[in-house]
Amino acid sequence: xxxxxxxxxxxxxxxxxxxxxxxxxxxxxxxxxxxxxxxxxxxxxxxxxxxxxxxxxxxxxxxxxxxxxxxxxxxxxxxxxxxxxxxxxxxxxxxxxxxxxxxxxxxxxxxxxxxxxxxxxxxxxxxxxxxxxxxxxxxxxxxxxxxxxxxxxxxxxxxxxxxxxxxxxxxxxxxxxxxxxxxxxxxxxxxxxxxxxxxxxxxxxxxxxxxxxxxxxxxxxxxxxxxxxxxxxxxx
Ligand code: OAD
Numbered sequence: 001x002x003x004x005x006x007x008x009x010x011x012x013x014x015x016x017x018x019x020x021x022x023x024x025x026x027x028x029x030x031x032x033x034x035x036x037x038x039x040x041x042x043x044x045x046x047x048x049x050x051x052x053x054x055x056x057x058x059x060x061x062x063x064x065x066x067x068x069x070x071x072x073x074x075x076x077x078x079x080x081x082x083x084x085x086x087x088x089x090x091x092x093x094x095x096x097x098x099x100x101x102x103x104x105x106x107x108x109x110x111x112x113x114x115x116x117x118x119x120x121x122x123x124x125x126x127x128x129x130x131x132x133x134x135x136x137x138x139x140x141x142x143x144x145x146x147x148x149x150x151x152x153x154x155x156x157x158x159x160x161x162x163x164x165x166x167x168x169x170x171x172x173x174x175x176x177x178x179x180x181x182x183x184x185x186x187x188x189x190x191x192x193x194x195x196x197x198x199x200x201x202x203x204x205x206x207x208x209x210x211x212x213x214x215x216x217x218x219x220x221x222x223x224x225x226x227x228x229x230x231x232x233x234x235x236x
Contacts, residue, residue, distance in 0.1 A: 002081040003232070006163040007073060008181055009086040009093070012170020012195055016067040016218040017092055019060060023172050024197075039146045047138075048129060054141040055126040058108050061090050062124060069169065069217035070096035072225040079232050080165075085156045087171060087178050089143055102152050102159070104178050110142035153177050160184040167224070168193040170217050173201070182207075194220040 011021035021027045022034075036042040037053040074097040076082045083100040084093050089108040093101045111123035113133035120142055121133075131139045144150055156178075160166060166185045173179040183203065185191060193200070194213045204210060213220045 002079065003164040004159075004162055005076060005080045005082045005165045005167065006160045006185070007076075007082060007084045007167045007169065008160075008171065008178075009084060009088060009169045010171025010173075010178075011088060013069060013086070013217045014064070014067070014088055014090050014092050015170065016069065016216060017064045017090075019057075019064055019090060019092075021170075021172075023174065034146065038143070040148065043140065043145070050141070051127050051129065054108065054143065057089075058124070058126070061092075061108055064090070064092065066092040066096035067218045069221035070098070072222040074098050075225055075229065079229060083159045085159060085181065087175065102156050104144065104150055104152050104156060106141070106143040108141065108143070111139040112142045113137045114140045150177055156181055157184050161186070163189050165189055165228075166191045167221075168195075169221060170195055172199050173204070174199070192224060194224065 015021055022029045032053060036046065037050050043050050070092050073082070073084065073093070077099060083102060084098050085102045085104060086093060087105050089103065089106050091107065091109055109122060109124055111121050111127050111131070113119035113135065115137035116133060116135055119133045119135065127139050127141060133139055160181050161184045163185055166182060166189055168182055168191065182191060190209045190211065191207055192211050192213060194215060194217060196214055196216050198212050198214065200212065213224065
């Protein structure tokens with residue numbers, strides 16, 4: 001049976017594809033008030049501002065390409081049962097060719113009804129005031145905002161709980177519940193954390209099998225993937 005790898009990715013995964021992270025210097029939350037553009041209250045207060053914020057993100061995404069890190073992860077699928085669990089709302093894992101991707105925080109290339117949550121549509125252009133679902137309600141970005149529930153969390157917990165190996169890539173581990181996922185890993189699972197500026201709290205530091213790789217995703221992920229593919233079937 002193939003070993004199970006859970007890959008937890010954050011904004012740093014896509015930084016080398018030209019998409020800004022949130023909390024780095026110059027990141028998205030430096031130029032925008034997070035509660036104005038990423039909360040139900042912000043939407044109620046100024047819908048046009050929120051639409052424009054995500055329209056800009058969508059336009060950037062359409063021009064972006066997967067980087068060497070995204071592409072390297074697809075190679076793991078040759079020998080392992082791999083699930084990507086991403087906080088990212090981009091589709092760069094899918095475009096690189098990853099087959100199992102769970103989006104915890106939604107997807108930029110989808111729009112959904114503000115009134116009927118199950119009406120979700122593929123969407124690659126701007127979402128405008130007046131774009132309606134088939135039942136007449138305004139469309140909004142298909143993004144999980146602060147204060148909203150994370151519907152894919154249970155499935156993500158199930159995957160991490162049975163993982164033999166967990167890779168954490170490019171996340172500041174600040175936003176819960178996503179940041180808590182890594183603690184569901186079985187005690188014997190190896191955890192690799194690839195990030196040029198990893199945030200290691202006491203709980204994470206106590207995991208005996210934690211290996212920190214202070215590199216960017218574009219550099220660190222291909223190196224780790226290469227090593228995992230070469231050593232698989234041995235001790236892992
Ligand atoms: P953050 O912006 O909080 O953290 C980005 C992480 O990426 C940091 O730890 C950086 O050191 C790291 N990083 C930067 N460049 C990198 C590179 N080239 N390679 C690898 N790592 C790099 O982003 P997230 O942790 O993803 O949610 O943020 C989590 C959530 O907060 C987002 O999903 C978003 C945001 O608010 C919502 O909007 C709902």
